[in-house]
Amino acid sequence: xxxxxxxxxxxxxxxxxxxxxxxxxxxxxxxxxxxxxxxxxxxxxxxxxxxxxxxxxxxxxxxxxxxxxxxxxxxxxxxxxxxxxxxxxxxxxxxxxxxxxxxxxxxxxxxxxxxxxxxxxxxxxxxxxxxxxxxxxxxxxxxxxxxxxxxxxxxxxxxxxxxxxxxxxxxxxxxxxxxxxxxxxxxxxxxxxxxxxxxxxxxxxxxxxxxxxxxxxxxxxxxxxxxxxxxxxxxxxxxxxxxxxxxxxxxxxxxxxxxxxxxxxxxxxxxxxxxxxxxxxxxxxxxxxxxxxxxxxxxxxxxxxxxxxxxxxxxxxxxxxxxxxxxxxxxxxxxxxxxxxxxxxxxxxxxxxxxxxxxxxxxxxxxxxxxxxxxxxxxxxxxxxxxxxxxxxxxxxxxxxxxxxxxxxxxxxxxxxxxxxxxxxxxxxxxxxxxxxxxxxxxxxxxxxxxxxxxxxxxxxxxxxxxxxxxxxxxxxxxxxxxxxxxxx
Numbered sequence: 001x002x003x004x005x006x007x008x009x010x011x012x013x014x015x016x017x018x019x020x021x022x023x024x025x026x027x028x029x030x031x032x033x034x035x036x037x038x039x040x041x042x043x044x045x046x047x048x049x050x051x052x053x054x055x056x057x058x059x060x061x062x063x064x065x066x067x068x069x070x071x072x073x074x075x076x077x078x079x080x081x082x083x084x085x086x087x088x089x090x091x092x093x094x095x096x097x098x099x100x101x102x103x104x105x106x107x108x109x110x111x112x113x114x115x116x117x118x119x120x121x122x123x124x125x126x127x128x129x130x131x132x133x134x135x136x137x138x139x140x141x142x143x144x145x146x147x148x149x150x151x152x153x154x155x156x157x158x159x160x161x162x163x164x165x166x167x168x169x170x171x172x173x174x175x176x177x178x179x180x181x182x183x184x185x186x187x188x189x190x191x192x193x194x195x196x197x198x199x200x201x202x203x204x205x206x207x208x209x210x211x212x213x214x215x216x217x218x219x220x221x222x223x224x225x226x227x228x229x230x231x232x233x234x235x236x237x238x239x240x241x242x243x244x245x246x247x248x249x250x251x252x253x254x255x256x257x258x259x260x261x262x263x264x265x266x267x268x269x270x271x272x273x274x275x276x277x278x279x280x281x282x283x284x285x286x287x288x289x290x291x292x293x294x295x296x297x298x299x300x301x302x303x304x305x306x307x308x309x310x311x312x313x314x315x316x317x318x319x320x321x322x323x324x325x326x327x328x329x330x331x332x333x334x335x336x337x338x339x340x341x342x343x344x345x346x347x348x349x350x351x352x353x354x355x356x357x358x359x360x361x362x363x364x365x366x367x368x369x370x371x372x373x374x375x376x377x378x379x380x381x382x383x384x385x386x387x388x389x390x391x392x393x394x395x396x397x398x399x400x401x402x403x404x405x406x407x408x409x410x411x412x413x414x415x416x417x418x419x420x421x422x423x424x425x426x427x428x429x430x431x432x433x434x435x436x437x438x439x440x441x442x443x444x445x446x447x448x449x450x451x452x453x454x455x456x457x458x459x460x461x462x463x464x465x466x467x468x469x470x471x472x473x474x475x476x477x478x479x480x481x482x483x484x485x486x487x488x489x
Contacts, residue, residue: 028104030095033062033149034075035138035156036085036111037173039221043138044114046082048128058131058141060153065107071095075109083130084120088113088218089169093156106149108156112173113222139180157181166203168215172196172222196223197233209241228257232267244274265297273304280402281312282384286456299325313385316349350429354395355383355481356437357414359488363462365442366479367453378478379468381434382460392433403453404460406441419481432481 007027014020036044047058061082065074072090079085095107120130133141139157142150161178165171175196200219204212216237220230235250251271259267268291272284285308291301302325309318327337358365366379382403386395393411400406412435419430445451450459465488468479479485 023101028102030065030071030105030107031062031149032065032071032074032078032107032109033060033153033156034079034109034111035060035093035153036079036083036087036114037135037176038085038114038132039088040132041135041224042132043135044079044083044085045131045133046128047131060149062149071107071109075107075111079111079114080117081121082128084116084118085114086117087111088115088221089167089173091160091163091165091170093159093163096152096155106152108149108152108159110156110160110170110173110177112167112169113218115221135176135180166199168196168200168203168219169222171199172219201236204237204240206240212237212241226258228254228259229263231257232259232263235267236270239270239274244278247271247274248278262296265291265295265301269297269301269304272301272308276304276308276311279398280454281308282399282403282456283454284308285312311387313351313387350431352386352392352431352433353383353481354386354392354399354433354435355381355484356396356400356408356411356435357381357484357488358437358439358442359465360443360462362465363447364465364468364485364488365460366463367458367460368450369458376478378480379463380480381484386433393435396433396435396437400437400439403456404442404451405454406439408437408439410438412436414487417481417483417487419483421480421482430481432484434481434484434487 008024009027010022010024012020012022034044038044044061045058046061047056049056061079062075063078063082065071066077069077071092076087076090079087089112091110091112093108093110095105097105122128139154142154144150157177158181161174161181163174165174196219200216204215206212216233220233223229231250231254235247235254238244238247238250248271251267251274254267255264255271268287272287275281275287276284285305288301288305288308291298295301302321306318306322306325309315309321323337327333330337365382367382369375369378369380371377382400383396384399384403386392390398393413396411397408400408414434414436417432417434419428419432421428421430445462447462450461452459465485468477468485
């Protein structure tokens with residue numbers, strides 16, 4: 001009998017009826033075939049001449065399993081040797097018998113996130129050509145009968161489609177395989193992507209940052225999503241790992257891109273929360289105010305708004321927002337709690353703020369608030385609330401840095417004044433610490449240009465002091481805090 005890759009032996013078996021029968025048994029080593037999905041959305045194939053059909057056959061990468069090897073180890077080795085590719089994750093889809101009279105088991109390995117890492121390493125006498133199929137062409141190719149191990153590959157794909165996988169690249173690939181096997185039952189791509197990322201967030205280990213980042217990049221590589229979604233997911237991971245400074249520009253990029261409406265609101269809320277944690281409560285407030293009442297996530301937005309208002313030294317308004325959000329969910333006391341929340345719209349507390357006045361020639365630097373349904377256009381000295389434990393001088397430095405991204409070279413106290421005013425939301429009462437400030441960055445601002453205040457609808461620029469004091473072109477625009485310009489005399 002021939003004893004090469006295949007050894008044939010003759011065995012005699014006694015049948016149930018007592019008779020005997022001789023069988024030829026093929027002694028063959030186990031083999032593995034790899035269904036390798038690349039990051040480009042293709043499936044790797046290997047074309048080589050086969051002596052049985054006496055013709056080139058387009059096959060899956062694979063080969064013999066060496067003694068002591070598992071199917072996964074052998075699959076990874078054969079993939080690298082025949083194609084030069086490595087997988088992001090592997091799945092053992094089991095094995096089947098090669099034939100009724102063969103000792104060989106044919107294993108199938110599903111490989112996700114395959115990418116080139118080097119050149120193929122073919123054995124002596126081995127020739128062929130590496131190719132790629134569109135993933136959508138894989139099942140028709142298997143069903144055509146033109147591929148060896150096609151039955152094993154289809155069985156392996158079905159096993160994989162039904163398996164409980166947790167590795168993010170495999171989770172992403174599983175949605176695609178299900179769609180290939182049953183296009184009519186496949187969810188839309190957006191749902192698939194959401195499912196993939198949801199699975200990542202369900203299982204990510206935030207105590208291992210490097211591994212978490214690597215896992216997310218694998219999911220991104222396997223998912224068919226745009227740059228805005230990628231920016232959002234990366235920002236979310238930075239946030240979760242306590243890397244808020246790195247998260248902010250990615251959130252902004254995501255919001256500037258083509259992000260799905262639901263994710264856009266989530267990104268808005270998460271950016272606002274991050275800004276609040278970084279000390280920019282006013283920026284957070286501006287973002288959260290923009291979430292409309294019709295948004296499905298409005299309650300979440302209002303919860304974070306309450307937190308931002310509290311951080312901005314507005315505890316009464318924060319409580320009002322929280323109660324107004326909660327009231328509709330109270331079975332017996334909606335009207336009562338809603339009324340109490342409304343009564344808080346007129347705060348009875350004094351707020352401490354710090355503002356900076358900068359003069360250049362006959363012009364003063366002011367922040368412009370455009371007119372809306374609640375108030376006419378008005379101008380205000382740049383600045384904001386003084387946080388608990390913070391000096392007024394530190395507050396004015398912080399506000400200019402947060403809102404305008406500029407530094408102040410000098411800060412000199414001018415006065416402490418009192419500002420009592422009426423607005424659409426009720427009466428306000430402020431103790432205002434006014435400083436004379438200097439900034440080389442602001443001094444270089446042209447007279448006709450305006451700086452957009454971060455995460456706000458307002459701008460800062462130079463305004464003619466004489467006109468504001470009642471001269472030509474004043475236009476009746478109010479300047480606040482009341483009487484602040486008199487301090488420049």
